[in-house]
Amino acid sequence: MKRHDLDDLAAFSIVAEERSFTRAAARLGISASGLSHMMRLLEDRLGVRLLARTTRSVSTTDAGERLLMTLRPALEDIGRGLQALGEWREKPSGTVRITTGKHAALSLVAPMLPGFHRDYPDIKVELIISDRLDDIVASRFDAGIRFGERIDKDMIGVPIGPPLRAAIVAAPSYFANRPPPLTLKDLIDHDCVNYHMSSAGASYAWEFEVDGRDVDVRVNGSLVVNDLEMMLAAALSGTGLVYLFEDVVKDHLRNGRLVRVLDEFCKPFAGYSIYYPSRRQMPPALAAFVEALRANNRRPPVQAA
Numbered sequence: 001m002k003r004h005d006l007d008d009l010a011a012f013s014i015v016a017e018e019r020s021f022t023r024a025a026a027r028l029g030i031s032a033s034g035l036s037h038m039m040r041l042l043e044d045r046l047g048v049r050l051l052a053r054t055t056r057s058v059s060t061t062d063a064g065e066r067l068l069m070t071l072r073p074a075l076e077d078i079g080r081g082l083q084a085l086g087e088w089r090e091k092p093s094g095t096v097r098i099t100t101g102k103h104a105a106l107s108l109v110a111p112m113l114p115g116f117h118r119d120y121p122d123i124k125v126e127l128i129i130s131d132r133l134d135d136i137v138a139s140r141f142d143a144g145i146r147f148g149e150r151i152d153k154d155m156i157g158v159p160i161g162p163p164l165r166a167a168i169v170a171a172p173s174y175f176a177n178r179p180p181p182l183t184l185k186d187l188i189d190h191d192c193v194n195y196h197m198s199s200a201g202a203s204y205a206w207e208f209e210v211d212g213r214d215v216d217v218r219v220n221g222s223l224v225v226n227d228l229e230m231m232l233a234a235a236l237s238g239t240g241l242v243y244l245f246e247d248v249v250k251d252h253l254r255n256g257r258l259v260r261v262l263d264e265f266c267k268p269f270a271g272y273s274i275y276y277p278s279r280r281q282m283p284p285a286l287a288a289f290v291e292a293l294r295a296n297n298r299r300p301p302v303q304a305a
Helices: 003-018 021-028 032-046 062-090 102-119 172-177 184-189 228-237 246-254 284-298
Strands: 051-053 058-060 094-100 123-129 143-147 156-159 166-170 194-197 206-210 213-217 242-245 259-261 272-276
Touching: 003 021, 003 032, 003 051, 003 058, 003 062, 021 032, 032 051, 058 062, 094 102, 094 284, 102 123, 102 143, 102 228, 102 284, 123 284, 143 284, 166 172, 166 206, 166 246, 184 206, 184 213, 228 242, 228 246, 242 246, 246 259, 272 284
Parallel strands: 094 123, 094 143
Antiparallel strands: 051 058, 143 272, 156 272, 166 242, 166 259, 206 213
């Protein structure tokens, strides 16, 4: 069926309901003469007379009434579908698939989920934890969460987290028989726990800033892991020096279970962004998720009692 056929059939049902070209034309926003001409063309295409016209009224013929019996349920179904679509737009529902690293998941996503599910009970969040820089389109993700500088140029990126800072830490027991490093060159003499980056197929290079310049340092050690919690456990056990986010270790630094070194070389850097292919026709569920992340970040942090 061609598009104008459906338009003409819908117009025919309104003419039959109103029994007047003038009233039907007003509902459709067209002229009465134009509507009458449209109905004649429809009758010509179907090869049957649908409407009986008089100078004062319009009524359906037997053929027209039979067509209406078929049309009305179909048009009602379309109307209900459009109404449901409008309600879906106003009250987001469905599944949002997100890929993110573990730190962003724990620090940004997890804290906002209880309030988000309370506000949007019909949205299901599917959170895939991975350090791989997936092609979110090919992998059928709605969005990803990564550091801003790692987002492809053809993606829309929305900042959702505060600036971050790294911390080089170890347990006091680790320094029992060796001095703490004072310069980046001193790292060569230390046992450093490496983080294996699945996306790169290699260990993560520790990132520092020296005199305004970015400096990457490849470190060596007896342990390589691919999990942040395991890295923290290794630091607490005295295995070696560990490069972690400041917010992950702050409580352990406060109670003395960890010691921080090389602090002056660890400068703040841009935090996380959520990214997705385009703003055009963004699914309402994804729009709600993005806004919830942004709003949660705008709230002041809860102070410990």
